[in-house]
Amino acid sequence: MIGLVLRLYPRRYRREYGEEILAVYQQTAAEVSSVGRFREAADIAAHAVRMRLGVSSSTAAGRLLARAAPLAVGAAAAYGGVHLSRWYAGVVASPGPVYLTADAWSALLLASALVFVGAVTALTARWHVGVATLTIGLAGLAVAAVVSGPAFGDPIVTPTMALLTALVVLACPPDLRPGPGACAAAGVMAAAAWLPVTAMYAGALPVSTDYGLWPLLVLAAAGLAQSVRSMSPGRAETAATAAACPLFLAYAYTTGAWDLLLPALGTAAVVPLAGALAAGAHALRLRGRSSPR
Known part of the structure; x- marks a missing residue:
């Protein structure tokens, strides 16, 4: 599932930070329940959509x-x-x-x-x-x-x-x-x-x-x-x-x-x-x- 979520990011951003985001998610997912993993994935998906739409804190x-x-x-x-x-x-x-x-x-x-x-x-x-x-x-x-x-x-x-x-x-x-x-x-x-x-x-x-x-x-x-x-x-x-x-x-x-x-x-x-x-x-x-x- 996390692979599909990462694809929501713009391609350039995914190339630069995709591995880092994946590593952080895997480390966090190993320490939380299934509900916690779903919430982490949802937060990543929301961030990806904001990045793609240009509504991050830097814009x-x-x-x-x-x-x-x-x-x-x-x-x-x-x-x-x-x-x-x-x-x-x-x-x-x-x-x-x-x-x-x-x-x-x-x-x-x-x-x-x-x-x-x-x-x-x-x-x-x-x-x-x-x-x-x-x-x-x-x-x-x-x-x-x-x-x-x-x-x-x-x-x-x-x-x-x-x-x-x-x-x-x-x-x-x-x-x-x-x-x-x-x-x-x-x-x-x-x-x-x-x-x-x-x-x-x-x-x-x-x-x-x-x-x-x-x-x-x-x-x-x-x-x-x-x-x-x-x-x-x-x-x-x-x-x-x-x-x-x-x-x-x-x-x-x-x-x-x-x-x-x-x-x-x-x-x-x-x-x-x-x-x-x-x-x-x-x-x-x-x-x-x-x-x-």
Whole structure:
């Protein structure tokens, strides 16, 4: 099996480092169980695919995905949490008994719970375990949406955006995994995106109109805040925000944002607008430094 995995590497890289990778794998495989060997082979395969696609830590694409990964995980946490909150609000409002059956809605609920738990685990404790759980949940969400999308999403948009989010998170180079600061910022973003929507479902807000824009606005604001804090032009932060927003775009699409012209334009423009604001703030900062005193 390891021979097939090594063939995933680009030919030049395989010629230079293939024997070394094989020797390290064989030494590690002799000391671990079959599950450990499978995990090592999976890690090598993931690294090979990243090398072939040019998303290693030495490339601009890899560094971009490293920026986007914690934001994508935070978006997944908010997205899964919103589904759980909506289910719980329905349970509280329903006079009938609560029970789960083997149907698409129960599959959505389980997938949302896996997404939420995996995302929280990745941002607070163990990135590798959390990402694995999150990926399984997103795959389950995609399958459930295909089977019965109109019940809670769209059978094309929802699974596409879920799988895109999983790819963004999985493509993050292992040596550029987000640190505590990036994870904390993503967690704050997720909480800010989730809490008002949950309050709306619970009837605790004075307004009841929701066109799905709030989570996307929060994500765009998080990218803007990062660019202002790092005093950068905002290009990298805008690109990372765009890579992290698929689930929030799916939420906006399935909750009515694109049924009306103004919310639709807002959905399409909010991320690049945040980038433009960041670029403008950077330009003003540079002009202020260069102006004579």
